[in-house]
Amino acid sequence: MDFSRGTDHPLATTPNIQLQFGGNAMNVHDAYYAHMEVAGDNIVVMISQARALPDYLFLVGWKSGKVSLVGFSLLLSAIHELTRNPRS
């Protein structure tokens, strides 16, 4: 949003962007740690979850609204999958 006015930013085509993983919306309030920083036309969002849940690194083009998941912890994700389906 526009810092001075608190309204939608004039350069952003989609002022409200939802972060998703596997078709599910991310609930940041469940995260252990979340941090974001603006890097030019992108926002880097790091979301770290408690215990065996995966960590995510999103790159959000704040002007275009394009969201890319550029990385998440594979090891922790695998543990997460195992704990979800212990027999598989």
Add this chain to the structure above:
Amino acid sequence: MSPQLLDLSTELVIQILAYGSLRDIGACAQTSRRLYSIISGSQYLRYLLRTKIAGVYDPFLPGLSIQERHTVLERWERAWHSLDLRQPALQCIVPRDISASVLRYEIHGGYLVGARRFPVDDRPLGYNYFDLHDAVKGGYPSWNQVDLHQSLSVFSYCFNVEEYNLAVMLV
């Protein structure tokens, strides 16, 4: 026979000397009357020496003449000489209606931003800001208030004021 430094035109000598360090240029000025005269007579070289002494770097973006750059540098030097950290440049009083909540301060692009949080559960409520340059000039901060919609449960803020006048909320 290769040309000697002093056989080159004054403009070329100035260009070559401009690559030297403060010490190199000073040493060259002491080696001959011609080099001394070139260095002391070149506004560009004198400006370069002065920036090196002041420890500042000028990328020479277009828009200012060397004379104007000299004036800006002199103003910068005077500001540093007269800086006294014991004397407050600005007294910042938080208005009563803002102080009801907890403020966490950050500085972004010349703005002092106070992120307001609800004292009970630390929930972000919005932010207040003022322009530090204007406040120091006027001697009084003029706070602006941005309230977030009550339905938003904000987790974190980040700002990029200097480039895009952008505020980002993670909800």
